[in-house]
Amino acid sequence: MVGQSWPVWTAILSLVFYYLWRKKVMGAGLSGVGLPPGPRGLPILGSLLLLGKNPHHDLHRLAQKYGPIMHLRLGLVPVIVISSPEAAELFLKTHDLIFASRPPLEALWYMTWKQRTLSFSPYGTYWRNVRKMCLLELLSAHKIKSFEGMRREEVGMMVESLRAAALKGTAVDITSKVSALSRNMSCLMVLGKKYMDEEFDEKGFQAVIQEGMQLTATPNLGDYIPYVRALDLQRLKKRMKAVRKAFDSFFEKIIDEHVQNPKREGDTKDFVDVVLGFLGSEETEYRIDRTHIKAIILDMLVASMDTSTTAIDWTMSELLRNPRVMQKLQQELEKVVGLDRPVEESDLENLHYLDMVIKESLRLYPVLPLLLPREALEGCIIDGFHIPRKSRVIVNAYAIGRDPSAWPNPEMFWPERFEGSDVDVQGHNFQLIPFGSGRRSCPGLQLGLTVMKFVLAQLSHSFKWELPEGMQPEDLDMTEQFGLTTPRAEHLLAIPSYRLKTC
Helix, strand or coil: CHHHHHHHHHHHHHHHHHHHHHHHHHCCCECCECCCCCCCCECCCECHHHCCCCHHHHHHHHHHHHCCEEEEEECCEEEEEECCHHHHHHHHHHCHHHHCECCCCHHHHHHCCCCCCCCCCCCCHHHHHHHHHHHHHCCCHHHHHHCHHHHHHHHHHHHHHHHHHHHHCCCEEHHHHHHHHHHHHHHHHHCCCCCCHHHHCCCCHHHHHHHHHHHHHCCCHHHHCHHHHHHCCCCCHHHHHHHHHHHHHHHHHHHHHHHHCCCCCCCCCCHHHHHHCCCCCCCCCCCCCHHHHHHHHHHHHHHHHHHHHHHHHHHHHHHHHCHHHHHHHHHHHHHHCCCCCCCCHHHHHHCHHHHHHHHHHHHHCCCCCCCCCEECCCCEEECCEEECCCCEEEECHHHHCCCCCCCCCCCCCCHHHHCCCCCCCCCCCCCCCCCCCHHHCCCCHHHHHHHHHHHHHHHHHHEEEECHHHCCHHHCCCCECCCCCCCECCCCEEEEEECCCCC
């Protein structure tokens, strides 16, 4: 009898816990002010079932019904979704400090050594010190400039491999080429040398990183309904642990290599060399151990590899879909650079149409369409709504980039919309925030833009491109693969033909 009745009692107790929790957390919290509008949701599950394989699309659609500041409940977690430039400014500028932290996520707890990365660590002293260290030792203008020769050499090698393919008239996998380039450049900056896929893990760099991205973005019942976390109903824990094991063994090897072969005086130091210099030191504000170092290395690699590949891939896709834009960009390159030499990074500041193309691409395809989630450090009132303490804040950059009040004909790829405009991607203009804004904006913005501009300029300048097998521009598959970043679902293939003058 007891065995037959336990599911009933479990359901009753779950409902009791839910309504007690709702009364405590979700009710009118400050002077009777209510929550923002949003879907009512189911008991326990809330609105989890409303999110499909592309949550940024689903949240965009819901915001069109409920408004730019929308509340929904995912499991037992109150979530505030921001979908307009005006709302983004309130949360990311006016009240930035309140929303400067990150929520705890099970995937990150396992895969990033208890959320010790710069991107996902909670707001506080540790985050401030790591951010300062990364900005000074890898992401400063001086450091970015110091790696210019390396970028020129690596991009040059990619161009030569494409030139060889052009002689054969065969299609090349642009996605794979750019991915390998990003991996090599990131490894050289952070680790000091290039590593082959088989040196990392049998699955390879990109596959493991993509797996980690997808696990981080997957709605995890354990995050939203803590009572069921131990049950691992979605069988995610095994995958999380496998990703952590792959990262852990590789980074331990990297650290050991650097410890056993220290750089001599006058040698150029990579990021791992610099960080190891702080290990165990009592004379520095950076109190870190090997676990912190592994988390920081992971952050720097993933942030520079996956995001650059995704952004370049989407932009090249739109250039292939819009021959008029490609032609106009190539005309600018001919005028600024000429056809007798490749592009140099010093040319980039004069490529104004390229800037417009990149802005338009980032508007339509922000690399992180939901940015990174934030957590409210305290309850507050914003725009007449109560925002509960510890509520999760999601900024839908995808929806903001398609807001018709900010962007006429928002679905059209039209770089000329930025002509004469002072809108940039630095986080000051809230209608275009692919890198976020405020304290938790992307610290690698300048490095990412430099790589993106240089690679795109070189690909567009050195080659004419045709789609394979008689494919028309409008036939190009633009399906997304949602994750923490949102790359193309299918690799981009095209046929290059070399267009520079040969000696």
